[in-house]
Amino acid sequence: AQKITQTQPGMFVQEKEAVTLDCTYDTSDQSYGLFWYKQPSSGEMIFLIYQGSYDEQNATEGRYSLNFQKARKSANLVISASQLGDSAMYFCAMRDARSNDYKLSFGAGTTVTVRA
Amino acid sequence: KAGVTQTPRYLIKTRGQQVTLSCSPISGHRSVSWYQQTPGQGLQFLFEYFSETQRNKGNFPGRFSGRQFSNSRSEMNVSTLELGDSALYLCASSPEKISDTQYFGPGTRLTVL
Numbered sequence: 246a247q248k249i250t251q252t253q254p255g256m257f258v259q260e261k262e263a264v265t266l267d268c269t270y271d272t273s274d275q276s277y278g279l280f281w282y283k284q285p286s287s288g289e290m291i292f293l294i295y296q297g298s299y300d301e302q303n304a305t306e307g308r309y310s311l312n313f314q315k316a317r318k319s320a321n322l323v324i325s326a327s328q329l330g331d332s333a334m335y336f337c338a339m340r341d342a343r344s345n346d347y348k349l350s351f352g353a354g355t356t357v358t359v360r361a
Numbered sequence: 362k363a364g365v366t367q368t369p370r371y372l373i374k375t376r377g378q379q380v381t382l383s384c385s386p387i388s389g390h391r392s393v394s395w396y397q398q399t400p401g402q403g404l405q406f407l408f409e410y411f412s413e414t415q416r417n418k419g420n421f422p423g424r425f426s427g428r429q430f431s432n433s434r435s436e437m438n439v440s441t442l443e444l445g446d447s448a449l450y451l452c453a454s455s456p457e458k459i460s461d462t463q464y465f466g467p468g469t470r471l472t473v474l
Contacts, residue, residue: 280462288449290465336404347394347417348406349453349463 249352268337276342279320284334365466379440386454393435398449
């Protein structure tokens with residue numbers, strides 16, 4: 246069974262600063278994918294970034310980067326140069342890439358509030 | 362490309378009624394997944410469809426059902442609604458492979474009174 250842990254229920258960050266959101270996962274599988282999604286108050290889940298378990302380099306996507314430490318089973322999201330529009334809930338998710346189980350398993354989420 | 366669309370966006374029903382939610386995936390996407398999001402349970406997987414076949418099902422009672430049409434559009438149905446079914450129902454589509462990213466729609470917010 247997969248389990249995703251996000252230990253930070255809420256975080257405050259100053260505009261233009263960087264913020265790191267923690268995510269640890271537990272799986273016995275060797276092949277898996279890790280995802281981060283952003284959910285504003287409107288409710289839509291917005292895909293941010295993906296990291297495959299066999300990817301050698303950390304994923305980056307604009308102001309988003311993923312600090313992937315496979316041995317520690319952690320996949321922290323770093324948001325650089327925070328903007329007011331980054332205020333939202335952020336979810337870490339994982340999917341086993343080998344089985345026929347297509348579901349995403351989500352963490353509990355971290356609420357980020359960006360202050361001007 | 363248009364994103365995933367879900368209709369209706371908001372619904373209010375009473376206990377015992379049934380409800381049907383609709384999801385249109387991104388053009389070319391053949392897999393559609395459904396998730397339920399509640400404050401208490403978080404995001405939970407309901408089921409996933411590909412080429413009109415249910416490939417995976419989450420741990421939900423039989424009152425929750427779904428289907429997919431030949432154009433990849435999907436519907437989910439909840440019968441005999443309970444108060445606890447009040448939630449945001451999110452639909453996600455992906456192209457085909459298990460490694461593909463799932464893209465979500467805006468959700469349908471269901472309130473059961």
